[in-house]
Amino acid sequence: MPYLMRAEPYDASLGAVRPLFFSDVGFTSEPADSPSNTYFVRRIETPLQVSRSLFDGTAVGGFSETSFGSATLGNDDGALDWLADLDWDGRLVEILYTPKERPTLADFGVLFSGAAEQMVLGDAIEIQLRDLLVLLDVPASRGQFGGTGGIDGTAELKGRDKPWLIGRRRQIEPVLIDAANNVYMVDPLGFSTLLAARDKGVAYPAPVGDYASYAALVAAPLTGDDVATAKAAGLIRLGQEPDGRFTVDAEGVKVSGAWIYRFADLVQHLVTSMTTVTGAGLLDASFTAFNLLQPAVLGYWCDGSSVPKVRDVVDQLADSVGAFWGFGEDRLLSLGRYDGPAMVADFAFGERDIIELTPRSVARRMKSLKLGYRPFGVTFTASDLDQVNVAAADAEAFQAEYRWTAVATDAAAAAASLLATEDEGKTLFDAEADAVTERDRRLVLYAAKRKAFDVTVPLTPGLTVGHTVALTDPRYGLAGGWRGVALEIERNADDENMKLTVLG
Known part of the structure; x- marks a missing residue:
């Protein structure tokens, strides 16, 4: 052909x-x-x-x-x-x-x-x-410090990547760029809100002001426990050197004047600001739909000491919300989520269309699940904290990497499957309620008894991973029709067929 x-x-x-x-x-x-x-x-x-x-x-x-x-x-x-x-x-x-x-x-x-x-x-x-996706295998970077002083950082910072923050993160250590003036950087593109600032776990008073630039910030008359910001420049200044580890809770960059925190918005920002992919390379409808599907607050912090790939950052965000993502044959980046097969199949294959059909093993059913949320950028040891002025409950929290949801259990899976798994996962959600919602969604999906098949069908333009496929065959309980999601596709143009791995 x-x-x-x-x-x-x-x-x-x-x-x-x-x-x-x-x-x-x-x-x-x-x-x-x-x-x-x-x-x-x-x-x-x-x-x-x-x-x-x-x-x-x-x-x-x-x-x-x-x-x-x-x-x-x-x-x-x-x-x-x-x-x-x-x-x-x-x-x-x-x-x-x-x-x-x-x-x-x-x-x-x-x-x-x-x-x-x-x-x-x-x-x-x-x-x-x-x-x-190879276009996203590039550093997730805002650029490097030049080391010329001031907002460009000291000579010791020369060549180091600048820090950046998207969404909301807790207990992160901003980068000291000007020790003489006690100036720290959160993100050179700016940040939205300073939620809290702490020295050895003890909270500072509310900021005394927000200034338009680095120059205005260092000129401000700060003393003692004063804290000031230049949010548009991504900077925080202290009135005096902290006694120990200086950490903040903060909300990251704004895009078009609005703070971004949802998965789809964060992905759009990362891809269009840190790679060669432009807004024209995104399937807008899928981003809009995912914002409605998952509006929870997420966050990611990079201090610049080590720099991940853009693709790795998106993967971590996607893992939190159960998303899949990638480029389609239209060359547009799209987002989706596995919620089981759609009620109406995108493609259907009957007995005459199916070249080969083989059942395959599936992952064990899930019996129980708990999720970690609100990751701390740094975790303290007891010696890092002011033992006198930090409450015992706060001291315990500051030493934990994550907070955790309660364990949720599916009674039906536990009764039916003696090898059902007891799982846990770490996410980038900030709020417990959002982590609980995602925990319960996953448990419903993974506790259910599922089927999977490898099926070979004729080459079918337009059929790609994520599509729902209907299979009808007299074998394996498929006589009345069955729907599954195509998780993997191998196309072989020599044989003019394609092999699908379908899960439902």
């Missing part, structure tokens, strides 16, 4: 991308097509072998899985050796397919749209493929 490839490697001699078009059997677009009157050179040998996953097997969690694969072009005659002069990494590669024998360009559907990892030259040129 016909396959097309569209690629856009970078050509340094042009200072721009060079569009390339290939096919397996030869194809020319029509004058009204885009691109028009274009010959797709007959060079494709292996159109596509690619795998994409939401999660690991039949386990359901919040971590992303990069799709990977390859396509090959015939090059026995060496006519494509010049492709090695182009820069491929991170550049667009798109594979299109149609089952029609005499198609028009409009008949083709997108099987894969992602980025090249690299191009390997040979008689068969291998283009190694990744989805666009």
